[in-house]
Amino acid sequence: MRRGLRHIFLQAVLAGIAGQAIAVEFVSVGPRATGMGGAGVAVTTDALATYWNPAGLAMTQTLDIRVQGSGQAIDRLDLNNAINDLENFNPFDTSAANVARAQDIANRINQPGATVSINGSAGLYIKGHFGAHAFGVNVSDVVTGGGFISRQVTQQTVGPRVNLTGAMALRGLEARQLAFSYGYAFFDKTFAVGLTVKVIQGAAYSGTVALQGGNGVSITDHFGRPTISTTYGIDLAALYRPSSWLRLGVLAKNINQPTFDASGGGEMKLQPQVRGGIAVNPYSTLTLTADIDLTSNNTFVQGVKSRILSLGVEQTILSQFLSFRVGTFKNLNDAATPFIPTAGLGLRIYSFRADVGGGYDFREQGALVSGSASVTF
Numbered sequence: 001m002r003r004g005l006r007h008i009f010l011q012a013v014l015a016g017i018a019g020q021a022i023a024v025e026f027v028s029v030g031p032r033a034t035g036m037g038g039a040g041v042a043v044t045t046d047a048l049a050t051y052w053n054p055a056g057l058a059m060t061q062t063l064d065i066r067v068q069g070s071g072q073a074i075d076r077l078d079l080n081n082a083i084n085d086l087e088n089f090n091p092f093d094t095s096a097a098n099v100a101r102a103q104d105i106a107n108r109i110n111q112p113g114a115t116v117s118i119n120g121s122a123g124l125y126i127k128g129h130f131g132a133h134a135f136g137v138n139v140s141d142v143v144t145g146g147g148f149i150s151r152q153v154t155q156q157t158v159g160p161r162v163n164l165t166g167a168m169a170l171r172g173l174e175a176r177q178l179a180f181s182y183g184y185a186f187f188d189k190t191f192a193v194g195l196t197v198k199v200i201q202g203a204a205y206s207g208t209v210a211l212q213g214g215n216g217v218s219i220t221d222h223f224g225r226p227t228i229s230t231t232y233g234i235d236l237a238a239l240y241r242p243s244s245w246l247r248l249g250v251l252a253k254n255i256n257q258p259t260f261d262a263s264g265g266g267e268m269k270l271q272p273q274v275r276g277g278i279a280v281n282p283y284s285t286l287t288l289t290a291d292i293d294l295t296s297n298n299t300f301v302q303g304v305k306s307r308i309l310s311l312g313v314e315q316t317i318l319s320q321f322l323s324f325r326v327g328t329f330k331n332l333n334d335a336a337t338p339f340i341p342t343a344g345l346g347l348r349i350y351s352f353r354a355d356v357g358g359g360y361d362f363r364e365q366g367a368l369v370s371g372s373a374s375v376t377f
Contacts, residue, residue, distance in 0.1 A: 025297045025306035026253075026273055027119045027142055030068050034370035035344015035357030036312020037327025039291040041277025042239065042249035043314075046376065047125035050136035050181040053251050053277070054194025055239040057127055057134035057183035064127040066353075066374030071120035074366035076304075079116055082108035083168075086153070089213035091161050102155040102162050102213065109166065109211070110152045115301040117146035123177075136181035136196075145172020145205075146301035153211055164213030171300040173260070173268065174203040174226070177233075189241060196235040202260035203228055204268055229261040233270070249277040250294075273297055287314040296333055305333040312342070320348050325357065338363055344370075351375045 030048045033040030040052040047064040049056035085105050090098065108114070123140025153166030178199045185192040203226040209217055237251040253273040262268040274294040281287055291310040299306050312327030323346030328339040344357030352375055359368040 031355040031357035031370040035325030037329040038310035039289040042279035047127035053237040054181040055192040058185035058192040063377040068372035069122040070370035072368040077114040079114040106153040115148040134183040166211040168209045170207040176201040194237040198233040204263040206263035227263040233258040247279040
């Protein structure tokens, strides 16, 4: 495509890519979790706990203010390069070799499972406390979406021209949220519970992009007008720390099944998502953690579901002046996908902290990036 998958990814993170469906996949928020393969349920106790596990807010008595941005794009079966070849195709060459090339391009685009998908988030997150009571608020935007071939590309020679034509559907949801969280810990912080209530303005998009050999493919001109509606969501969470070296967490998102108006009519209902996590500290500066989706989540591309296993390690040195992170994650609902490696780095200078994280799927050409800046007192 013109400017390729990077163009789709940028537009999706900034504006949300087209959409209507009944559920969304779990989005990795923040560079610490990103660097550890997307694991955050059992380890997050800063302001991002308003997203990952509001019970974690009660495990530390700090004031934390941070901004973060994260995004992920996946190009399955090299669809992006196939559409680039479609754009660069010469329709006025009717030689046998060019006709064969046209069929090859069509076959690559029409492969079952050839899709692109994205997700992203950005926002301001704040955590505070009053005695044993912990509070959090975030103003954030969470985007999920994708594109798939809605009309297969076909090739036909008509007179002096080789026609390659098809269509690509765009689906997605932009959830603009104002969230309020509460956490409380019992029994000397052995057990904590948390609640997040979110006011959500949903922007649902739906569009179709025409695919034609020799023509550029414009994404931004085909979003369509968003369908806007407002609802609320409820998240519940718990965190159990039976010893200083072990933590177990669970998060249930959108338990009330928030419902939005869908683009083109009808409704879009967000099904509950449940994720569990475990964290082990063999010693104080080393953290081993894992998350797993306990529910199978839909995505905005046909035939693709998401149930992620995340594994991660964090090593801090010099009293957390530096934090090194590595991890991996895999979609358990797609046996053909590999474990995708991730890594991250954190720097703390007094109360200020900067973190980055990312990952790359070398086979499906998926990229994951995240960054944040924060102050903690």
